[in-house]
Amino acid sequence: MRRLTSGGVPGFVIRRLLLGIIVLLMVSLVVFAATQALPGDPALAILGRSATPQSLAALRKTLHLDRPVIEQYLTWISGLLHGNLGISLAAQEPVTKLLAPKLVNSAVLVAVSAVVSIPLSVAIGSWAAFRREKVFDTLSSNLLLLLAALPEFVVAITLVLLFATTVFPHLLPSISTIAPGSRPWDHLNYLVLPTLTLVIAVAPYVARIMRASMVEVLESDYIEMARLKGLPERTVLIRHALPNALGPVFQVIALNLAYLAGGIVVVEYVFNYGGIGSALQESVLSHDLPVVQALAMLIATLYVVLNLLADVATIVVTPRLRTKL
Amino acid sequence: MITGTGTTASPAEVATPPVRATSLLRRSLRLWRTRIGVLLVGVLVLLAIIGPYVAPYGPSTPVGVPNSGPGGKAVLGTDYLGQDVLTRFLYGGRSILATALIATAIGLIVGVAIGLIAAYSRNALDDVLMRIMDVILAFPQIMFALVAVAVVGPQAWVIVLAIALTTVPRAARVARGAALPVVERDFVACSEAMGVPRWRIVLGDLLPNTLGPLMVEASLRTTYSISVIAALAYLGLSPNPNSPNWGTMIQQNQIVLATQPWGAVMPIIAIALLTMGTGLIGDGIARTAAGIDRARSAE
Numbered sequence: 001m002r003r004l005t006s007g008g009v010p011g012f013v014i015r016r017l018l019l020g021i022i023v024l025l026m027v028s029l030v031v032f033a034a035t036q037a038l039p040g041d042p043a044l045a046i047l048g049r050s051a052t053p054q055s056l057a058a059l060r061k062t063l064h065l066d067r068p069v070i071e072q073y074l075t076w077i078s079g080l081l082h083g084n085l086g087i088s089l090a091a092q093e094p095v096t097k098l099l100a101p102k103l104v105n106s107a108v109l110v111a112v113s114a115v116v117s118i119p120l121s122v123a124i125g126s127w128a129a130f131r132r133e134k135v136f137d138t139l140s141s142n143l144l145l146l147l148a149a150l151p152e153f154v155v156a157i158t159l160v161l162l163f164a165t166t167v168f169p170h171l172l173p174s175i176s177t178i179a180p181g182s183r184p185w186d187h188l189n190y191l192v193l194p195t196l197t198l199v200i201a202v203a204p205y206v207a208r209i210m211r212a213s214m215v216e217v218l219e220s221d222y223i224e225m226a227r228l229k230g231l232p233e234r235t236v237l238i239r240h241a242l243p244n245a246l247g248p249v250f251q252v253i254a255l256n257l258a259y260l261a262g263g264i265v266v267v268e269y270v271f272n273y274g275g276i277g278s279a280l281q282e283s284v285l286s287h288d289l290p291v292v293q294a295l296a297m298l299i300a301t302l303y304v305v306l307n308l309l310a311d312v313a314t315i316v317v318t319p320r321l322r323t324k325l
Numbered sequence: 326m327i328t329g330t331g332t333t334a335s336p337a338e339v340a341t342p343p344v345r346a347t348s349l350l351r352r353s354l355r356l357w358r359t360r361i362g363v364l365l366v367g368v369l370v371l372l373a374i375i376g377p378y379v380a381p382y383g384p385s386t387p388v389g390v391p392n393s394g395p396g397g398k399a400v401l402g403t404d405y406l407g408q409d410v411l412t413r414f415l416y417g418g419r420s421i422l423a424t425a426l427i428a429t430a431i432g433l434i435v436g437v438a439i440g441l442i443a444a445y446s447r448n449a450l451d452d453v454l455m456r457i458m459d460v461i462l463a464f465p466q467i468m469f470a471l472v473a474v475a476v477v478g479p480q481a482w483v484i485v486l487a488i489a490l491t492t493v494p495r496a497a498r499v500a501r502g503a504a505l506p507v508v509e510r511d512f513v514a515c516s517e518a519m520g521v522p523r524w525r526i527v528l529g530d531l532l533p534n535t536l537g538p539l540m541v542e543a544s545l546r547t548t549y550s551i552s553v554i555a556a557l558a559y560l561g562l563s564p565n566p567n568s569p570n571w572g573t574m575i576q577q578n579q580i581v582l583a584t585q586p587w588g589a590v591m592p593i594i595a596i597a598l599l600t601m602g603t604g605l606i607g608d609g610i611a612r613t614a615a616g617i618d619r620a621r622s623a624e
Contacts, residue, residue, distance in 0.1 A: 019456070026460040034476045145358075149604030151552030153559050154597050157575060157582075157589060165583040174582070262465020266556050270579075280468065281560050284475040292475045300463040 009315060016311055020304045027300045028080070032073050035289050080297060086290035090283070095294045099276060103298075106268070106275030108184040110260045112191055113198035118253055121203040125210025125249075126242065129218060141211070148204035152263055156197040156270040163193065176271040194271045201263055202256045209252045214245040247317045254310030258303040349537060352613045359609025365602030369595060373418030380415040384408070384569040392585045401587040404578055406567075414591045416569035420481075421558070421596075425550040428485045432492025432550075433543055439493065440500025441531050444508055445523070455501065458494035466491040466553050474562050481564045484557060488550050499542040503535035510534075537614035544607030548600050555596050571596055 067075070079086065085095035124144075128137040147155075161167060164174035176190035184191060217223060218241055226236045268277035276295055283291035353359045381400075382388055387407040388398050395402045401410040443454040464472070466488070473487040507513065508531070516526050557563065558572025566573070571592035578588030 019459075023456070023459050023463055026457075027463050030460065031472070034472060142358075145604060145608055146601050149548055149600040150597055151556055151600060153556055153575070154552075154593050154600075157579065157593055158597075160579075161582060161586060161590065166586050169583065259465060262468045265467055265471065266560065269560055280471055284471045285561065287475060289475065292472055296464070296468065296472050299465060299468055303463050303465065 012315060013312055016308050020308050023304055024301060027304075028077055028297060029073075031293050031296045031300075032076060035293060076293075085294040088283075088288055088291050090286045090288040090291070095290050098291065099279060099294065099298075102275050102279050105178055105184050105273065106261075106264055106277060109191065109194055109198070109264060109268075109273065109275060110257070113195050113202065113260060114253075114257055116195060117199040117203045117256075118206065120199065121206035122210050122246070122249065124203070125207040126214050126237070126245070128207070128211045129214030129245075130237065132215060132218075137211075140207070144204035144207055147200055148208070150200075151266075152197055152201045153266045153270055155200050156193070156267055159193050159196055160270070174271075176273045178274045190271075190273075194267055194273055197267050197270075198260060198263065201267075202260065205256055206249060206252050210245065210249050213248045214241065217241050217245040220244075243317075247314060250313040250317065251310045254306040254313070258306040261299045261302045349540065349610065349613060349617075352617070353606075353609045356609045356612060358605045359613075362602045362605030362607075362609060365598050366606065369418065369599045369602065370422065372415070372595070373422045376415030376418060380409075380412040382409045382412045384413055384416045385567065386412075392581050394585055395587060401591060402585050404574070404585075404588045405581065410574075410578075410588045410591065413569040413574055413588075414571075414595070417571040417574055417592055418595060418599075420563075420568065420570050421551060421554055421572065422599075424481065424485055424554050425488070425547060428488035428554070429492055429543070429547045429550045431485070431489035433496050433539075433546060435489070436493040436496025437500040437532075437539060440497035440502075441504050441527050441535070443497065444501045444504035445527055445531060447508065451501075454497070458497050461491060461494045462498075464491065466549065467556060470553060470557055471560075471562070474557070479557075479562045479564055484554060484562075484564070488553060492546050492550065496539075496542055496546060499538055500535060503538040504531045507531055507534045537610070537617075541607050541611045541614065544603050544610065548603040548607065551596070551600055551603070 076086075083096060085099075087093070088095050088098050091098050124140055128140050131137050160174045163172045164170065172192050173190055174193075176187075176194055178184055178187075178190065223236060223241055226240045227233075231240075264275060264277035265280050266277070267273070268275045269281050272278070276298070279291065280295045282288075283295070354363070377384075385406075385408060387403075388409045389403045389407055391403060391405050391407040393399070393403050393407075399409045399411065401414070404410055404413065439454055439458070443451040446454075461469070469491045470484060470487040473483050477483045513526060513530050516530055521529070555572040558570045559576045561573075561576060563570050563573050574592045575589045578585070582589055
């Protein structure tokens with residue numbers, strides 16, 4: 001939005017917020033239209049073979065299927081805003097009740113992966129930049145390049161082969177089924193392989209950007225100045241270089257967290273981990289559209305919010321960008 | 326494996342080296358990583374093409390006891406239906422490679438067109454196009470494909486279309502980012518003054534001068550398409566559930582990893598080498614483009 005530039009940082013935040021809301025509205029239209037395009041009658045799908053014409057008509061009325069499409073959309077969207085996501089066709093339960101425990105499981109998995117991968121990749125990237133073109137840099141850069149190309153299910157099954165079944169059998173569980181009622185942190189060893197997979201999927205990107213950003217910062221005048229002042233190298237790196245190098249990394253971290261929201265689909269399926277990812281896979285296979293709709297909106301919202309936070313964080317930590325606003 | 330825009334920062338920031346695509350490719354082949362990448366991709370493409378002709382059995386022919394280990398009639402053992410693992414492995418690359426290449430090509434062509442038009446328009450059209458791209462970008466690639474399959478069904482064209490459609494905004498962003506500085510260059514103004522039609526400026530002036538980042542993006546997108554399509558098959562969403570397909574093979578043989586790992590290990594190695602190969606080629610081109618750029622700015 002080059003033509004609408006004024007208001008400094010608050011103006012920027014408000015503009016991005018409005019843009020995010022517009023994007024989400026359009027996303028909701030796409031998701032709703034997709035389900036409208038579906039052949040077949042949702043009421044029939046819910047009642048199944050036991051349906052009678054009377055019960056079908058009654059259910060159509062409660063589902064507002066007899067109303068115009070625009071009204072149906074408005075009902076659906078206001079339900080979304082009130083936390084009413086409809087009834088799952090497969091489980092015959094409210095979608096919110098069905099998804100709430102799975103959301104917790106996924107959130108734990110993503111949070112643990114983020115807590116492990118972000119500091120790790122920042123450290124790897126910084127060290128590689130500090131020891132530029134030395135052994136560690138060459139090795140880590142090439143290894144990360146190769147790991148970044150691997151699909152996550154390939155990484156996951158390779159890890160299972162290595163640590164659960166074939167090379168070192170029974171070191172770690174090959175499936176991580178969280179029993180209903182129990183919490184992911186009750187069995188920490190269940191979390192190891194899924195977390196490791198997600199870390200391997202995300203860390204290469206963050207580490208690469210961190211390295212590039214750190215290389216640039218280390219070549220800058222103010223770092224030379226700090227060194228010429230005779231500051232110890234530790235101080236130069238941690239107090240002067242690191243904070244400045246982290247700016248561009250925020251964007252990548254947020255994008256990768258948003259990516260994790262989608263990437264967990266496959267990883268949760270590999271390990272049979274009961275989160276929103278495997279719920280999405282199941283609901284797709286069983287054509288459970290209210291659940292698919294809810295998950296699509298949830299993941300898209302997460303993506304938009306994280307992007308917004310990334311943009312704001314980048315602006316806040318990079319003073320020279322602020323003057324361009 | 327990032328299906329989002331996690332890496333758009335790097336190729337987009339590579340300023341546009343005005344070199345011909347062929348010479349960029351030739352130069353990038355001086356790097357070992359590009360050579361290894363080309364070798365890996367070449368071997369696997371060859372395997373996918375000639376595999377079905379050299380396979381010892383038919384893809385769905387039972388040749389022995391299910392899940393038996395290597396030896397006897399089946400060199401790599403049999404799968405859960407007693408089908409020959411080696412045969413199914415040799416058959417399994419075609420559909421993934423074909424779907425990935427078609428989908429990526431469609432997505433790149435449309436995306437690059439949108440990106441270049443947005444960059445060249447210099448008006449509200451730019452904003453409108455890029456906001457539409459943002460809407461598609463709000464769906465992670467695999468999730469978009471899953472929703473499409475949920476609504477329409479796991480037909481091949483649905484998967485191709487879903488992957489193509491999610492490739493579009495990612496390619497458009499890179500193309501736009503690369504074209505924005507080119508639009509301001511004098512030779513574009515010169516062409517405009519000469520009355521060259523706008524579509525010829527886009528094709529003749531903008532496109533050749535953005536090829537460096539676009540080639541990097543192309544190899545990146547191919548890598549992602551391969552992994553998303555393989556992942557969909559792995560999730561049980563391929564057009565034909567018993568077709569020999571590397572993704573499906575991994576899913577079917579995952580349960581017996583401990584006793585007969587070959588059914589899953591072979592396709593895993595193949596997919597890993599293929600995506601590593603395309604990744605290496607992309608990195609090689611990116612490095613070469615950046616190197617040419619540095620040399621020019623040093624002159």
